[in-house]
Amino acid sequence: MAKTAQKEYSMEDLEQRYNEVTKLYDLAEEVLSTVESSLVSDPEQQLAMVEPLVNEVGDAVDVLAEEFLLIAESKKNKTSTRASKKNIEGALRRVFVAIADYQARVSSATKKAHGSIMNIADPLVKKLRRQVEQVVVVFLEFIQISLQSILNKHELDALKQRDSRVALMMHQMTLAQQG
Numbered sequence: 001m002a003k004t005a006q007k008e009y010s011m012e013d014l015e016q017r018y019n020e021v022t023k024l025y026d027l028a029e030e031v032l033s034t035v036e037s038s039l040v041s042d043p044e045q046q047l048a049m050v051e052p053l054v055n056e057v058g059d060a061v062d063v064l065a066e067e068f069l070l071i072a073e074s075k076k077n078k079t080s081t082r083a084s085k086k087n088i089e090g091a092l093r094r095v096f097v098a099i100a101d102y103q104a105r106v107s108s109a110t111k112k113a114h115g116s117i118m119n120i121a122d123p124l125v126k127k128l129r130r131q132v133e134q135v136v137v138v139f140l141e142f143i144q145i146s147l148q149s150i151l152n153k154h155e156l157d158a159l160k161q162r163d164s165r166v167a168l169m170m171h172q173m174t175l176a177q178q179g
Helices: 011-036 043-077 085-112 122-142 153-162 164-178
Strands: none
Touching: 011 043, 011 122, 043 085, 043 122, 085 122, 122 153, 122 164, 153 164
């Protein structure tokens, strides 16, 4: 089986993908800003809900941005990448776990309040999750990461359904491993 040619990426392409990664910082800031919303009756409780998520996202994006810069540098210089698959997978997994933990905290608070209250940050967290999924796709373009080690089966199936590129990339990786 012949090896397929590597895609050429312009500096603009790489910059655009880097911006996809760092956009997570902005979304985390939006989630944190809900603490100061006039719709929040207890800012301390809101901070307790969102702060662990925001901190985890910030730490993970630091790693992801650094790893992406290594990938971009290798593409620019046409060298093999020094990016760490393990670091990328770990950072992405941390974000998905932090989102699940946030949802558990909101669910627990809702049960204590005996109602189906939605947290003001929920739509922003959903937006953050979709952006993390875009970042997964960005990294899949450049490095063979294991989605099974990042997402649980339900999350992976949902991602494949929302973004056909993920299913295609996974299929291509499977074929490359067999070839």
